Each structure stands twice: as structure tokens, then as C-alpha cells.
Amino acid sequence: MTDLKAVLDSIHKELAPRIGEGKVADYIPELAKVDANQFGLSVVTVDGKAYNVGHADVPFSIQSISKVFMLTLALGKVGEGLWKRVGREPSGSAFNSIVQLEHEQGIPRNPFINAGAIAVTDVVMAGHAPREAIGELLRFVRYLADDESVTIDDRVARSETQTGYRNFALANFMRSYRNLDHPVDHVLGVYFHQCALSMTCEQLAKAGLFLAARGSNPMTGHSVVSPKRARRINALMLTCGHYDGSGDFAYHVGLPGKSGVGGGIFAVAPGIASIAVWSPGLNKVGNSQLGAVALEMLAARTGWSVFGD
Numbered sequence: 224m225t226d227l228k229a230v231l232d233s234i235h236k237e238l239a240p241r242i243g244e245g246k247v248a249d250y251i252p253e254l255a256k257v258d259a260n261q262f263g264l265s266v267v268t269v270d271g272k273a274y275n276v277g278h279a280d281v282p283f284s285i286q287s288i289s290k291v292f293m294l295t296l297a298l299g300k301v302g303e304g305l306w307k308r309v310g311r312e313p314s315g316s317a318f319n320s321i322v323q324l325e326h327e328q329g330i331p332r333n334p335f336i337n338a339g340a341i342a343v344t345d346v347v348m349a350g351h352a353p354r355e356a357i358g359e360l361l362r363f364v365r366y367l368a369d370d371e372s373v374t375i376d377d378r379v380a381r382s383e384t385q386t387g388y389r390n391f392a393l394a395n396f397m398r399s400y401r402n403l404d405h406p407v408d409h410v411l412g413v414y415f416h417q418c419a420l421s422m423t424c425e426q427l428a429k430a431g432l433f434l435a436a437r438g439s440n441p442m443t444g445h446s447v448v449s450p451k452r453a454r455r456i457n458a459l460m461l462t463c464g465h466y467d468g469s470g471d472f473a474y475h476v477g478l479p480g481k482s483g484v485g486g487g488i489f490a491v492a493p494g495i496a497s498i499a500v501w502s503p504g505l506n507k508v509g510n511s512q513l514g515a516v517a518l519e520m521l522a523a524r525t526g527w528s529v530f531g532d
């Protein structure tokens with residue numbers, strides 16, 4: 224049995240001289256203010272033990288990682304019918320790219336690029352006022368993490384509302400193809416708030432533990448999704464969770480994972496553990512530079528890759 228504490232300590236120690244690498248996202252003004260010199264890593268095993276190093280207890284903006292939780296809610300509401308609104312193929316494009324949308328008549332490639340996530344949010348909003356949809360997501364994430372202290376950072380949401388021109392373009396474009404049922408500003412109001420969820424690595428690893436444990440929370444025994452749905456969400460994370468860097472992440476790390484421009488990466492070792500890493504400096508495709516390196520080291524030292532050890 225791997226000594227996880229020792230593995231995490233060794234990764235932290237080896238990466239210490241590199242902390243600060245990469246470039247903090249600056250197209251959202253509030254995120255540009257984040258100190259790049261931070262690094263946290265949390266591993267929660269399916270028997271509920273948490274292993275943390277570095278800044279694993281510092282809340283950060285989870286940004287696109289929230290797309291995993293919204294997708295889970297949307298599938299719970301409309302089931303497989305969701306796939307009429309969004310595809311399941313890797314995009315091979317940037318997370319905020321607009322080009323494919325026209326070719327594919329307003330149906331985004333997958334639920335993890337921005338356009339796809341905006342369509343998923345629109346699905347979750349059915350029958351709700353925007354404020355209620357935000358509340359539903361926040362309650363869901365708090366329930367999953369078993370932690371009422373998870374919050375949404377309103378400053379980040381406001382900052383993105385004021386500057387999210389590309390997301391407005393994507394949403395308007397989809398609305399023109401009738402792939403949004405609600406007014407663009409309502410859908411984006413919810414989307415910007417979901418992206419502004421503020422969580423620590425440990426909270427995030429706990430919230431996603433059901434994906435490592437056949438859809439149930441192993442601590443409470445409560446079922447969140449069926450084993451089949453958990454497997455499918457993991458498949459989507461593996462193929463689409465890192466945008467145009469998904470192939471590279473699979474090649475180096477070999478785990479289903481979802482990144483966010485806040486510098487977080489959530490990853491799943493099915494049947495074993497759920498993992499969250501945070502380091503705000505991003506690489507060229509907008510994924511945490513050191514986060515991916517840390518996960519590569521973790522997968523190599525534990526043998527957790529889904530492709531074999």
C-alpha cells in the first residue's frame with residue numbers, strides 16, 4: 224500500500240522551487256489579482272481519508288470545474304435527453320472558441336467547453352428563477368462536500384459579468400440557433416456564479432468523491448448518481464476535461480480530470496480516490512501548469528493511471 228502522505232510530501236518538496244510558474248488568468252480582472260505563488264494538493268480516498276499538502280485549505284475560484292457539478296444536475300433532470308442540446312466529442316479548440324458553433328448549428332461539442340456548459344446551465348434553469356438555480360447548485364455542492372462553508376465569490380461573478388464578452392457572444396449565438404431557452408443575461412448570470420464557486424482543494428476532492436466511488440458518497444452511503452452515470456461523467460472528463468489539452472493530460476496523467484482557469488484541477492482515480500490540485504499559473508491552453516505536473520507525479524508514484532500502472 225502506497226504511503227500517500229509521503230508521496231504528497233515528496234511532490235510538494237520537489238515542486239517547491241517551481242511554485243509560481245505559468246501565467247495567472249487575467250481576462251477576468253478579479254482572477255488577475257490572485258497570488259501565483261500558491262500550491263495545494265488534496266487526495267481523498269474512497270474510505271474517506273484526506274491527505275493534504277501546501278495550500279490545500281485555501282479557497283480558490285473553481286471556474287470550469289463547476290461544469291462537472293452542473294452536468295451532474297442536468298443529467299439528473301433530463302437524463303440522456305441532454306445530448307440533444309450538447310455533444311460528447313472533444314473539441315480540439317480553445318475553451319471559449321466560437322468557430323465550431325456555426326459549423327455545428329449551435330450545438331456545442333461537449334459540456335465542458337464554455338458554450339456546452341452554458342447550454343447545460345440553461346437546462347438546469349428550467350422552471351427556476353436564476354437565483355433558485357444558483358441556490359440549487361450551491362446546496363448540491365455543499366451537500367456533496369458535506370461542508371456548509373462553501374460559498375460563491377460575488378466579486379468574481381461580478382467581474383466576469385462586466386468583462387465576459389466572449390461568453391455573451393457564445394450565448395447569443397446559441398440563442399439564435401434556439402439552443403437556449405432562457406434570456407442570455409439570465410443564463411450567463413447563473414453561469415458566472417457557478418464559475419465563481421470558491422472551494423479549497425480538500426472541499427473539492429470531497430465533493431467529487433462520488434465519481435471515484437461508483438456514484439455514491441462512501442462516507443454517508445448516499446447515492447448521488449448511478450454507477451453507470453459516474454462512469455460516463457468520468458469518460459467525458461477524460462476526453463474533454465482539459466479542452467485542447469485533453470489528449471496531453473491523458474497521455475501524461477492518465478486520469479479523468481477537469482481544469483479551471485482559477486488554476487484548479489479535479490481528477491478521479493476510479494475506485495481509489497478523488498484528487499484536487501491548485502496552482503494559479505496556467506499553461507498555454509489555460510490549464511494549471513504545475514497542477515498537471517503534480518498530477519503526473521502522483522499518477523506515476525501511485526500507479527493510479529486508468530491505462531495501467
Ligand SMILES: NC(=O)CC[C@H](N)C(=O)O
Nearest residue numbers: 286287318337418483484
Ligand atoms: N476555463 C475556464 O475555467 C473558463 C471559465 C470562465 N468562467 C469563462 O467562462 O471564461
